[in-house]
Amino acid sequence: MGQYILRRLLQAIPLLIIITVIVFFLMKTAGDPLAELTLDPRITETDRILARAEFGLDDPLPMQFVHWLIGDDWYTRELQLPIQQESAEGTCLGTPITDGERVTAVVDGAEQEMLIRDGRCYRVIYQNGRNLGVLRGDFGDSIARGRPVLDVIGDVLPNTLLLGITSYLVIIVFAFSLGIFQAIRQYSIFDNIITTFSFILVSMPIFLVALLSVYIFAVQFRKWGLPYLPVQGMYSVNTDHSVGDLARHMILPVFCLAAISVAGYSRFVRASMLEVINSDYIRTARAKGLGERRITYIHALKNASLPLVTLMGLDVPFILAGAVVTERIFSWPGMGTLFIESLNRLDYAVVITFILMLAIAVVVFQLITDILYAVLDPRVRYS
């Protein structure tokens, strides 16, 4: 088993490199994240040049990838900053100079390298990068936020995990409860009602569930004079982060995230349980006089949950990704909101780190799923 895990982890390395390269080059070719600066008259040409240099946006694309990977603190960029002061023709700040020539002169007491390009004077400065690179633990700075990417993600990841894990627990509890209940009471009135609701919920897009739940549990409940639920954020305005306040704010987003998944998963549990409870070994267990509860929850459920483990193992990493629609509608400050905003603003450092995290989570959870599979089914052995 140890060798198997090691092999799987080693296999993941080229996969992660391929994902990273594809995402990096896709993001980089999607557009210029600082393009809008050129339209803003409040931003000077010099500031634009300095900003672009800070993020290495004018470096050749392969070099940008190298800098992202191993940093650019060792790399010196030459920046040509336009000189604002008027100079007589053929001179820069009083120093005679010809087009294309570079001259070093003392200006205002300091040595300065200058050149003329297309009749315009430029001051030449040399600047080293500040990025240490991913391999040295520096994922770069967010262009839109001017802060380290890990800080930006660190601000919102706990919120996403809180929402995601809670939703997932709700999904597991309700999906298994309803699925088992339906399987042992197949074709009963309860089974038919739950099946009908499952189909309705599975057919509904999540934004519709979210907007409807807001309309009913917040807007209409308030109109009807009933207690109503908050519709946005994690806490009320004037509270000191109490657990009760947080719980109130989580009800609607968790409900929306869980409702559709519960409907889908409960169908899987029902089908899987039906297959198992009609098998020979369950009949044998009953013949031996085991209690129905023990048969259902110990012997049947263990085998019935095998297909669910694979399904859920694939879904768990996406808790990290956040729920884009739900987070946006409920103004939940999480990863989904951050991802969309970063994508819109071509904040490539955040997007690449986000996808890299997700890819690692997928690889790890796939491995955990495989291991769990072997634990649940002793017939499965890896070598």
Place this chain on the structure above:
Amino acid sequence: MKKLFRIVSMSLMLSLMLVIGVRVVSAQGSTIVIGWEQEPSLLSPASDMAFASYMTNFYQRGHVEFYGNNAEITPLMITEIPTVENGMVVTTDTGATQVTYTLREGLLWSDGTPITTADCLVGHRLYSDETTGSFQRGTYLEQVASVEAVDDYTFTMTYKAAFPDYLVDAVPHCEWPAHIVGPLLDAGTQLQDMPFMSPAGATSFVGYGPYVISEWRVGEQVTFTRNPNWGNNAWENAPAIDTVVTRFIFDASQMRNALEVGDIDLAFNWSVDQAGAYNELADTYVWSTPGVFQDALWLNVQPTDSSPASQAMADVNVRKALIHALDRQKYITTLLDPDGTLGIQVPANYFHPNWVPEDVQPLAYDPDLALDLFADAGWTDTDGDGVLDDGNGNPFLIRAYTTTAQIRLDFLTLMQADLAAIGVNMQFFGVPGGTVLFASYEERGIISTGDFDMTLFALSFDPLSPNITPEWFTCDAIRVPGGSNGYGFCNPEFDALIPQIATTVDATARAELYHQGARLLSEGQFWHGLFPRNTFYAVNSAKFNPDSMVDMGVLTGNYFNRVEFWTPAG
């Protein structure tokens, strides 16, 4: 028994959910919660400039303020507005403008430190050193020669040339505390890297304004509380509201829901098509203030298409006739303001109303006059098919382009009907703005290359300065790489006015020059206003007094400047 137990359990769970859901509605009369559709990333001008700057008005004010919807100028940190008349604005021997400013005595930063000239010198250092990473310095480097201290409260600012816009552009920056920013600059720290710029350090931000930042919950809200060092002087209006909370709500429909359920008290910057939904809310007052964008029809003065109708657009009377055929106020009533409560009017001129002479008015709706003008230009319905023609079998058919915005397509639909009523055919197309309509000349953009008869879109103006954006309407910018005058308007007299307006310091003379420019643009008949892009607000009128809020300002640096004048209801 088991069933009963389950039913009771489920009922208890439901009840628990409902009890948890009970909202604690406390008396929050001295807290206003504003729904904010974007979150500033950093308290730095390096990014999120627009929204960050609106929020800045809660905690960081400048030397002068532009209050209200007409942007009236008021001295805040200085004793009086410098003018030529009071001798505080002079012209140096070299022809440059020099302005003297005197800070008020008794100004305090939010940490209690007195504000002096030293703070303005640090501002100059920040804005004049291009390596300090302040990205919003505008024309400061181009225009400002020096800032010199005279004493602790007086300093002079000398420009490189004559500069009449000294109140609104390349202004002094006294909003950064020298005792905090100075040492950081000495240590080589960039503005955006200063610790108080990030959400984690924002509560240590020291500014001069009615509020201070007391909490920034990333992705959720920023809370501002009263600045204890503001309100002790006559010129500082002590806020009646203790706390201002900007709550981030990214979804437009949720903004309205949040107002309805009481999560927020003020929703702003929502689109005009939501006005009806907001008007339906109980205890809600809805209003709008002027924006800096106006949607307008731009007509091609130098048509590139060879069709007779397109070529006819070169005739100023044909352009006038087209506009006379359009009932623009009716479109506004139909599409934007059915009840007339928002008071939206057809804009008279491209520029801000403050700078437009009274004699410049929108062309009136007059279809008979339109037909007469068409007839004078040789376009009548000779064959009785209901469409104007030139007598050679060529019908009057023009092409109009706009973006894919639904409201613009709706306007064009109504216009199409009005034009058809007098025998003018118009085809219109909604195309992607960035990549097709507004693309550069090199990328063969529709407007840049003049490949249109009529187009509908919005441009912004500066309500604080009468300076004309030169390259947009000058002769040398017509359909050339880098040029932005795709309309073909060319008037050398207008071109000559631009540098004069930019350098005439005397206010009266400058206004007269500007009026001349506005008239010349109007006579060109290539720009015709359709509707102003107002900024819309809705406030909970049961909790707050709308009368104290309606004079909100225009969408530029003075937005939310009046927050300290807002009062609770009653």
